[in-house]
Amino acid sequence: MDLNIIWYILVGVLFTGYAVLDGFDLGVGALHLFVKKDEHRRLMLNSIGPVWDGNEVWLVTGGGALFAAFPEAYATVFSGFYLAFMMLLVCLIFRAVAIEFRSKEPWGWWRKIWDVAFSFSSILSSFLIGVAMGNLVRGIPLGTDREYQGTFLNLLNPYSIFFGCTTVLLFAMHGAIYVSMKTDGDLQNLVRGWIPRLIGVFLAFYFIFNLYTIVDVEWVLSAVRAKPWVFAIVTINVLIVLNIPREISKGREFYAFLSSCVGMCLMMMTFGLTYFPYMVRSNPVLENSLTIYNAASSQKTLGIMLVIAIIGVPIVLAYTASIYWIFRGKTTLTKHSY
Amino acid sequence: MTTEILARVQFAFTIMFHYIYPPLSIGLGVVLVMMEALWLKTGNPKFHNMARYWTRIFALTFAIGVATGIVMEFEFGTNWATYSRFVGDIFGSALAAEGIFAFFLESGFLAILLFGWNKVGPKLHFFATCMVCLGAHFSAIWIVVANSWMQTPAGYHLEKVVDGKPVRLLEGHVVGPGDLGTVRAVIDDFWAMVFNPSSVDRLTHVLLGCWMAGAFLVVSISAFYLLRGRHIEFAKSSMRVGLAFAAVSTILQVGLSGSQTAEGVVKNQPIKLAAMEGVFETRPYTPMTLFGWVDEETQEVSGPKVPGLLSFLVYKNFKTPVVGLNDLPTDDFLHKRHPGASPEELEKIRPSYWPKVNFTFQVYHIMIIVGTALLGLVVVALFFWWRGWLFRTDLIWTRWLLMALVLSVLGPQIANQAGWFTAEIGRQPWIVYEILKTSDSLSKAVRAEEILASLIMFAFVYTLLFALFIYTLTRKIQHGPDTEESSEEMPESWKSVIRKPSLTN
Structure with missing residues (x-):
């Protein structure tokens, strides 16, 4: 295993961490408007209150790691998806601001505006992340200079839009499970009632999504033929998602949430394993693709970065885990709450 | 050309806006550590109350700093893709280190700092505060290191991809138009990159500027309360901590x-220094212009001058001449980039390697004037403190001083912004000093209209954000510190809390 492969895995781990962690707080945002009572909305917000900020850091660090390890991929994707990423940035800003300011004033109209801003920016962020992933799967037109040659509208193809919708549903399901874990009483009952339906809709989308991928994206079929064990991962994934309602009905929300996290990790793994060794697939001219070799930094930098990761990541994991531990249990409202 | 200008305006706008907040968080972070340390040491609830209040202000600046910070990291890739391809090997590792060492630390422990008052004990809370403060400083370290590498590149070599294979280029290779997209800087020595010639000086300068930003915010709000006669005891204590911190950082900064x-700039980037001071001709006893206007056509600088002062400040010797712009960059440097040009042609080409002289001069002088004014203010305030007049709001002079202190919060902000302008504008036309030009660093896939659209979007969003920031800050100041301590008694020992999370309130 060479350094390039290690960094492919590490960048993958960072983005998976982002999907699993920010996934639930984006999902909480997507569900926010479906909860009507102000107290319940505040509980939802405060369930993610202490952690959403740290969750977003996974995106920042993932972006930084991509820049450091695969600068060509970073430059191509970020400049190629220019308007989409600018919209994502504005959504992330609005989300942060909405969380911060919503409960600062008691006025109804004030809270309503921020509730809408929080919810829509969460949904749109999830959707844009999905659209970006969808385009990476399909492949984007790259020139010999490794620059994106399409336009913003090329990114909004039906497949990627479907990918985006599936992502929104996935995060919403994940968020609902998180809320049911972090709350009790009325709110928990309300959200718990949604979970089986959300899972049902998500699985339907997930099924169509897989069919759509095989039909629409030519390379996937041959890749899966070469790596048939990918099917095993997908099967385990479906089983794990089906396990969620079982755990919920037994009142074991934590295990339900854990299943959901594992399910998302497996989805990212499926993506990473089938996509390997590409960083950005070029479509239609495959030769112009960026791989983990032609997009990478020098071996020396990859080595230095590995040292940084080996020192840093265990410390990060240790205190992230302790912080989740300190804030475990049901969310309650205090005067410091949002 | 328009793409370049729009991309630069967008970067300048977003970074300026962003740079209002991290300095406040870094400076306030230190203040919070001091206040909580005082509380732990003395057990006086007054300090606890102070720490709680300033944490609320800190939370606000931190939230906006984070929200606007993600934009910065994305913008390297979105607007400066060619630059990113060129420096990714070096610049990227500093950014990734910032993510792993700084951002996770800050954001993780921030949860405890803000929401952990009732969840963990005082010692663990103090530890979390220290970690947030440390994380904020780490992030300054890595980003200033990355920027300093752009000012004074070190510990790297250039390589070109030929037929898919990297080929090492000789030292002194001039990056030409055909090199863009295939040539990149590759790291040789990580520590030489980190400790490049300007990073320590510039990091000290930036951190002191950040401390001043935080300290003067505390001073300003405390002075406001004193003038209004509200929360007097709280304001006095906060003022003492804030003023002491402001004094130390201002004296270190200006002095x-x-x-x-x-001195570092004159050694490493003489063109920048000459532009900062508006020096065109190389003459002994180089004067320093206190303030004025540079006419770039006639190469004349109006305004009061002190003969020999610039020579003295730079070389500790009144006579040694400071090299002027008309000799910079050197003929050698120009010959290499324009082989075969006649001496007359070189004279014509030379100014294209200068930054905008008057602009650099003005922003630099704004920084110097504001910095000196802050030093003067701090000295007066210390004198008042020493004589016991600082809190005598019945004295007219004290009231005037307090009024000046209320406004002083703007000082570090102006100086910080002006200083960064000096550093970045003074480096032009280069993005990586004497290696890569700013105009060669843009994203090829991005069109001017797209940048314009996003610029308008940011202008709108940031205006809203700034209005909200000012509004909320004003509300927090109006609301003032909590006086009743009893409702939120801290637990005796944090161990009991760790074992059993408090589920009630």
């Missing part, structure tokens, strides 16, 4: 770090 940074 030491400022001249050290300038």
